Amino acid sequence: MKLVPVILSGGSGTRLWPLSRELLPKQLLALTGERTMLQETAARFSGLSNATGPLIVCNEAHRFLVAEQLREMQLAPTAILLEPMGRNTASAIALAAHAALAANGDDVLLLVLPADHTLRDLAAFHAAIRLAVTAGENGKLVAFGIVARSPETGYGYIRRGAGSEAVRPIAQFIEKPDLERAREFVASGEYFWNSGMFLFGARRFLDELAQFAPDIADTCARASATAVRDTDFTRIDASIFSSCRSDSIDYAVMEKTRDAVMVPLDADWNDVGSWTALHDIMPADEHGNVTRGDVLLEDTANCYVHADSRLVAALGLRDLVIVETADAILVAPRAKVQDVKKIVARLKASGRAEHLAHANLSTKGKA
Numbered sequence: 001m002k003l004v005p006v007i008l009s010g011g012s013g014t015r016l017w018p019l020s021r022e023l024l025p026k027q028l029l030a031l032t033g034e035r036t037m038l039q040e041t042a043a044r045f046s047g048l049s050n051a052t053g054p055l056i057v058c059n060e061a062h063r064f065l066v067a068e069q070l071r072e073m074q075l076a077p078t079a080i081l082l083e084p085m086g087r088n089t090a091s092a093i094a095l096a097a098h099a100a101l102a103a104n105g106d107d108v109l110l111l112v113l114p115a116d117h118t119l120r121d122l123a124a125f126h127a128a129i130r131l132a133v134t135a136g137e138n139g140k141l142v143a144f145g146i147v148a149r150s151p152e153t154g155y156g157y158i159r160r161g162a163g164s165e166a167v168r169p170i171a172q173f174i175e176k177p178d179l180e181r182a183r184e185f186v187a188s189g190e191y192f193w194n195s196g197m198f199l200f201g202a203r204r205f206l207d208e209l210a211q212f213a214p215d216i217a218d219t220c221a222r223a224s225a226t227a228v229r230d231t232d233f234t235r236i237d238a239s240i241f242s243s244c245r246s247d248s249i250d251y252a253v254m255e256k257t258r259d260a261v262m263v264p265l266d267a268d269w270n271d272v273g274s275w276t277a278l279h280d281i282m283p284a285d286e287h288g289n290v291t292r293g294d295v296l297l298e299d300t301a302n303c304y305v306h307a308d309s310r311l312v313a314a315l316g317l318r319d320l321v322i323v324e325t326a327d328a329i330l331v332a333p334r335a336k337v338q339d340v341k342k343i344v345a346r347l348k349a350s351g352r353a354e355h356l357a358h359a360n361l362s363t364k365g366k367a
Contacts, residue, residue: 001050001107001108001109001136001137001201002050002051002052002104002106002108002109003048003049003050003051003052003108003109003111003129003133004051004052004054004055004078004096004100004103004104004108004109004110004111004202005042005045005048005051005052005053005054005055005111005113006054006055006057006093006096006100006110006111006112006113007038007041007042007054007055007056007057007113007114007115008057008089008092008093008112008113008114008115009027009028009038009056009057009058009059009062009066009115009116010057010058010059010083010086010092011025011026011027011114011115011116012025013025013026013027013116014340014341014344014355015273015274015275015337015338015340015341016031016272016274016275016278016340017328017330017340017341017343017344017355018323018325018327018328018329018330018354019031019306019308019323019325021354021355021356021357021358022061022355022356022357023061023062023356023357024065024357024358025062025116026116026272027041027114027115027116028062028065028066028069031272031278032118032272032278032281032282035073036069037115037116037117037118037272038056038066038069038115038116039069039070039072039073040118041113041114041115041116041117042054042070042073042075043073044113044119044122044125045111047122047126048126048129051111052078052103052104052108053075053076053077053078054070054075054077054078055077055078055079055080055081055096055099055100055103056070056077056079056080056081056115057081057083057092057093057095057096058080058081058082058083059082059083059086060082060083060084060235063080063082063232063233066080067080067232067233077232078099078100078103079099079100079103079234080232080233080234081095081096081099081227081233081234081236082233082234082235082236083095083236083241084235084236084237084238084241084242085238085241085242086246087241087244087245087246087247088246088247088248089196089248089249089250090209090213090216090247090248090249090251090252090253091216091219091220091241091244091245091246091247093110093112093198093205093249094205094206094209094216094217094220094221094224095220095223095224095236096110096112097110097202097203097205097206098202098206098220098221098224098225099224099227099234100202101202101203102224107201107202107203108201108202109133109136109137109199109200109201109202110198110199110200110201110202110205111129111132111197111198111199112197112198112199112249113197114196114197114271116271116272117195117196117197117269117270117271117272118268118269118270118272118281119267119268119269119270120267120268120269121266121267121268122267124265124266124267125265125267128144128263128264128265128267129199131166131167131263132144132167132199132263133199134167135167135199135261135263136199136200136201136204137201139201139204139259140167140200140259140260140261141198141200141204141205141208141253141254141257141259141260141261142167142198142199142200142260142261142262142263143158143170143194143195143197143198143254143260143261143262143263144195144197144198144199144262144263144264144265145158145160145192145193145194145195145262145263145264145265146192146193146194146195146264146265146266146269147192147193147264147265147266148185148186148191148192148193149186150186151179151182151183151185151186152182152193153176153177153178153179153182154176154273154274154338155176155193155194155271156173156174156175156176156193156194156250157173157174157177157182157185157191157192157193157194158170158172158173158174158191158192158193158194158262159171159172159173159174159185159190159191160190160191160192160262160264166263166264167261167262167263168261168262169260169261169262170254170260170261170262173194173250173254173255174191192262192264193269194250195265195269195271196271197265198249198254199263204259205253206221208253208256208257208259209252209253212252212253212256212257213245213247213252213253215244215245216244216245216247216252219240219241219243219244219245220241220244222237222240223236223237223240223241223244224236226240273338274337274338274340275304275321275323275330275332275334275337275340276304276321276334276335276337276338278290278304279304279321279334282304287300287301287302288301288302288303289301289302289303289304289305290303290304290305291304291305291306291307292305292306292307293306293307293308293312293324294307294310294311294312295307295311295312295313295314296311296312296313296314297313297314297315298313298314298315298316299315299316300314300315300316300317300318301317301318301319302318302319302334303317303318303319303320303321303322303334304320304321304322304323304334305321305322305323306322306323306324307324308323308324308325308326309324309325309326310324312324319333319334319335320332320333320334321333321334321337325358325359326358326359327354327358327359328354330343
């Protein structure tokens with residue numbers, strides 16, 4: 001079976017404001033190197049046998065940026081599906097499954113990845129995919145569980161079932177725990193972070209979706225049947241898709257199916273869900289500071305400082321995040337950066353535009 005990489009690129013990245021905005025979210029920024037996070041994700045498929053060009057699911061407002069970033073890589077996508085509005089991952093993957101079947105004329109395996117994660121160890125990633133492919137060809141729905149090295153409270157967890165095989169049934173999905181439970185999970189060795197990455201047959205997924213979430217399955221089937229190809233893009237019928245219920249693949253399918261299995265993945269993965277997470281994966285100086293742009297530090301330690309359009313100088317600071325752009329500056333303790341989304345919510349509620357776009361969008365694109 002062919003392997004179709006599906007990249008979900010519909011997020012808004014509010015926790016990385018003010019660099020990430022609705023019209024230029026984090027997956028379209030070069031946060032960790034020269035390539036954007038979308039480009040880094042697409043590059044992970046190089047060397048995988050039987051893999052087709054990626055199939056991208058993105059917001060219509062991002063379509064030209066997505067197409068241009070793929071062109072920069074000289075990478076021809078299977079399709080770029082334009083969601084007229086976000087309805088979570090169950091529907092996005094259903095649309096991708098229909099598009100992949102239409103493009104290939106036969107059943108295929110879908111390798112589903114979010115566009116905004118980092119993953120350093122490609123050899124370990126490809127080895128896990130090979131295990132998952134075998135399971136997927138045998139009708140299983142595979143989740144990739146990240147080997148938990150620390151008691152993180154910002155991730156959901158997967159408890160694997162009994163057995164000695166590398167690929168085991170999933171015993172339970174668990175929502176984000178408190179710190180005490182997270183410590184118990186890590187100590188047990190039987191709990192893994194839920195990465196949001198999956199592999200399964202396209203038809204198998206659609207069959208399970210029809211069984212457990214028939215309303216989503218029906219709406220996505222009708223929206224896909226009336227989709228229109230427009231140059232590089234495939235436009236999903238908004239009048240049909242707008243009625244789709246919002247639900248995640250976890251709730252809609254993975255927690256209900258009897259064929260969910262997990263492949264463990266230990267590949268230096270991070271979902272880059274906050275400024276602190278970005279600080280943790282980037283090279284730091286001898287004082288624990290990570291800097292980007294024109295930054296001058298004196299007697300400062302364990303800070304993340306990003307200068308986008310001017311010099312940023314910091315003196316006598318500890319454990320802070322400072323992010324400067326042309327129209328907004330964020331200053332926050334590292335321990336509070338998960339709450340940046342509250343700032344974005346207040347900007348929206350007050351009718352301001354700083355959550356939507358940068359003051360000079362044409363100059364943006366690299367962090």
